[in-house]
Amino acid sequence: MAKRDLISITDLSVQEIDEILDLADRITADPAAYQDACAHKKLATLFYEPSTRTRLSFEAAMYELGGNVIGFSDAKSTSVSKGETVHDTMKVISCFSDIIAVRHPKEGAAYVAARSCDIPVVNAGDGGHHHPTQTLTDLLTIRREKGRLDSIKIGFCGDLKFGRTVHSLIEALLRYENVEYWLISPEELVLPDYVRDQMKAAGVKFHEIRSMEDALPELDVLYMTRVQKERFFNEEDYIRLKNIYILDEEKLSAASQDMIVMHPLPRVNEIEIDVDDDPRAVYFKQVRNGKDVRKALILTLLGWKED
Numbered sequence: 581m582a583k584r585d586l587i588s589i590t591d592l593s594v595q596e597i598d599e600i601l602d603l604a605d606r607i608t609a610d611p612a613a614y615q616d617a618c619a620h621k622k623l624a625t626l627f628y629e630p631s632t633r634t635r636l637s638f639e640a641a642m643y644e645l646g647g648n649v650i651g652f653s654d655a656k657s658t659s660v661s662k663g664e665t666v667h668d669t670m671k672v673i674s675c676f677s678d679i680i681a682v683r684h685p686k687e688g689a690a691y692v693a694a695r696s697c698d699i700p701v702v703n704a705g706d707g708g709h710h711h712p713t714q715t716l717t718d719l720l721t722i723r724r725e726k727g728r729l730d731s732i733k734i735g736f737c738g739d740l741k742f743g744r745t746v747h748s749l750i751e752a753l754l755r756y757e758n759v760e761y762w763l764i765s766p767e768e769l770v771l772p773d774y775v776r777d778q779m780k781a782a783g784v785k786f787h788e789i790r791s792m793e794d795a796l797p798e799l800d801v802l803y804m805t806r807v808q809k810e811r812f813f814n815e816e817d818y819i820r821l822k823n824i825y826i827l828d829e830e831k832l833s834a835a836s837q838d839m840i841v842m843h844p845l846p847r848v849n850e851i852e853i854d855v856d857d858d859p860r861a862v863y864f865k866q867v868r869n870g871k872d873v874r875k876a877l878i879l880t881l882l883g884w885k886e887d
């Protein structure tokens with residue numbers, strides 16, 4: 581059987597996505613039933629870029645499936661500092677593990693990683709490009725909170741240029757019916773052309789606007805993002821743009837009572853702490869969903885079959 585990778589969310593069919601979300605639901609309902617499903621298997625987490633949730637939720641997922649974890653969270657302490665390429669590192673690590681999750685600052689690095697070895701490779705974020713496992717987390721959260729993935733009105737707010745979670749989630753939602761998009765950003769941080777072109781080709785309704793307040797009353801889902809400091813070329817631009825959108829309780833009063841507020845986290849200033857207690861804020865639930873959906877993904881890519 582050919583190995584499966586997850587580099588972009590479009591590597592999975594809609595049916596496969598739905599099956600992974602269904603499996604995540606069964607795992608959440610009865611985690612003990614899966615506690616030995618990955619016994620004697622190893623996940624390698626290779627993080628060339630900072631991470632808290634993604635790496636630790638992958639690792640927690642593998643441990644809870646009865647498997648083990650190897651890897652690094654700082655490439656400086658590895659042979660990368662001696663000049664080893666991604667290609668060679670993957671070839672080597674694939675001798676020691678069954679599946680790899682890789683995060684890298686360069687767009688396309690996960691694709692190169694997948695081409696370099698014969699075990700499944702998961703893109704845990706490649707530069708400002710894609711982040712498909714955050715997308716699975718986001719889809720599971722929307723489905724659990726709203727009961728559907730089609731016919732939703734979703735607003736993406738903040739750094740739509742460098743926010744890889746936004747790019748991957750839009751690519752996923754384009755395959756569901758009747759989703760309408762509000763793209764809320766300053767001029768400097770608008771969505772990249774390649775994503776907008778896909779929206780145009782799909783013929784979906786989308787509105788590119790500057791004001792969060794104008795969009796809020798329309799939305800079922802508000803997806804906030806952090807301005808991606810590490811991808812800016814100069815500090816001045818970052819300082820000028822970093823506080824451009826700040827969601828607080830007052831602004832939220834214009835939104836519907838059943839709108840949900842999502843955020844891939846980490847948050848910097850873009851959501852005031854007082855919003856955390858609002859029942860519409862689901863970003864910490866989102867983190868919890870991330871672990872179970874990664875369990876479902878690991879099982880799927882390793883070809884595990886339910887009894």
Ligand code: NCD
Nearest residue numbers: 633634705745806844845846
């Ligand atoms: C996101 C990422 O790394 O792209 N974080 C995450 O994985 N949950 C979002 C971000 O860093 O802003």
